[in-house]
Amino acid sequence: MHRKTLPGFVSALLASLFFAGAAQAADAAAEDGAAVYSRSGCWGCHAYLGQGGRDGPQIAHTALSYEAFSTFVRNSTGDMPPFTARIVPDADLEKIYAYLQSIPEPPAPETLPLLQDVFSD
């Protein structure tokens, strides 16, 4: 069903996992979490690897405990709409959380030559 309704995104996400090397690192639950993350639409504002952007903060490797994470998702009153358990059941949210924590750490910025130049002057 996901492939039918979200083909572009699912293939994009699988590709992102490949390049991020997450496929090797993640355990089975987290991998399933990637699919749940995509189906639940969190990527829309937090991007495919939870890195965040203009429309939502980074949620990969969140410092929030699962309880705080879930409390926020269920009860947000600000710029993020709240997601009830009817839309994202607890079991799914747990998988999303596990997935977000499993995403490999990005390279250290000092190892990326392109990011050295940008603030050189």
Add this chain to the structure above:
Amino acid sequence: MSGADQSKIKRRQFLAGAAAAPAVAAVALNGSPARAQAASVPAVPNAAGEVNPPGEATPLPEGYTCGSDHMVDVLKALDIEYIASNPASTFRSLQESIINYGGNSKPEFLTALHEDSAVHYGIGYARITGKPMAALVHGVVGLQHATMAIYNAFADQTPVYVIAGNSISEWTRRPGAESAHASIDQAQMVRDFVKWDEQPPSLRDFSNAAARCYQAAVTGSPGPTLLVADADHQEEAVHPEHMEQLHVPRMGRITKVGADSGVVQEIADMLCNAENPVIVVDRFGTSMESVPLLVELAEALQAPVIDTRGRMNFPNKHPLNHTEIAGPTLRAADLVLALEARDLFGMVNNLADTVERNAVSRLRPQTRVVRLGTTTLSQRSNYGASQRYAAADIEISASAEATLPYLTEAVKRGAKASFRTRGERLRMATSGLAEATRVEAARAWEASPISTARLAAELWDQIKNDEYTIATECQFQSYWPNRLWTMNHYYNYLGTSGGFGVGYNAPSAVGAALANRALGRLTIGIVGDGDYMMQPGVIWTAAHHQIPILMIIHNNRGYHQETMHIQRMAARHNRGIDRAHIGTAINEPNIDYAAVAKGMGVFAEGPVSNPVDLGPALRRALDVVRRGEPALVDVVTQPR
């Protein structure tokens, strides 16, 4: 005698006069319809009782000119360099005069594949040059196509000179298309969002009307204007003796108007006495002078600057640039100086996208606000382009750029020792930004689809030694170019569309590239796939006219902004968001933007979805651009 009867007689006189020149001249200036000769119906008998065959024009008698030659003289006097147009019969005479009589130079005719892009070209062009170029659009239908671009120009205070053809007299319209494309009051459809419109009643009235439209476009708060050029006036035969009655206008130098010295001193005192003055700025940078002027004020006062990026306003890496830490800086403010701040309300309030739409002020209750700028001068009824009302303690409707030299002088006179310690504190606050930005940019560095930060960094690596313009809005790329690149000059970044009309970016970037071509400056556009598909033909116009531009498709395969809206609604309605792609995704099939561009004769790369391939693809495309041609790179990206 009724007007209609008179006009019949005049037409006969004119036609009879084909052999008797003075008689022709006597009526030609009064608007006699020379083009009736070419009209298929009704065919009018000439003096010999013959009927001109339908569609066959009689050549102008020796020594005569046509009205549209005069119009070209006027456009030359106004120093209009380019006129972008989709060809049409309501201005066929003017088009012919431009390319032949005018030598297709000043103005040069640019072939636009849509009237929307014809006008949008003018926006990018004006951002670079500070002056309008023209768009020439067909009567009624051409103007209807052009409306959104005119609205964008209006909402963004950008001068664009729009000329629409028309066939005012019912007696000389051919049936069918020509009648359907005629209108009594054509400007009515755009009157709410042009600064001025005029339909001169005779050829003789053309020049003043044209000059007034130009003047209105560039003075006070700049904006689009509309001049309606009647086809009868264009095609009118003008006798040599009457040429001198056709006046060619002279345009003097146009200056910006600053605030009066009394109020300048008053604000300077307020700024000097404030503990934490903060400058917020939106559409300030309009010329080479602007950015240095704001730097001088900020440094004289040692005040932070928060830039909402409606233009290139302030160097992005200046230590007093507090854009990235706007929240705490605004909360600390006791005085806000808002420069060219159209959306003052949005700059000093947070309004979450919730059912309640509660606005929360970003300022403390006692903070005073002074607004200086021309935005209030552009206020018009009906449309919401002037944004939500926000009260300022002092509202000064004058050019911020013209006022700043005097304001800065007054601030320097009142400078206090405490400014220096404030400056040190403000610099400290931004000292960690470079590192934080790097950390953020490194996230998803290797991801495919490619992250917008990676896209910006790869691009910067290859253009950092160029004099460059990014001619497109950057908010959909999470402002990565504004955060990573070095932007010091007003031409580095051109700001936003103003009217938020999608389809702005690609054509206005081509217009900027047109202006930059003469300056040898590199033009980059990063355009959303949705935005690009509104006017994909602009890349053909760039190829046809050899306008060098690197057009990058930020291809997130959708109208992502709208995907998020549907996600928000579905969550709010408690229905799950797994169907948010319906009506918002641009996939199945994916569009091959490189193939589309190649089909228009343009060098293209992509789709590039592996970040490792991006640098080389950009390099190959830039090689083409540096040779003077357009190139397109389709980059499959993260949503934002």
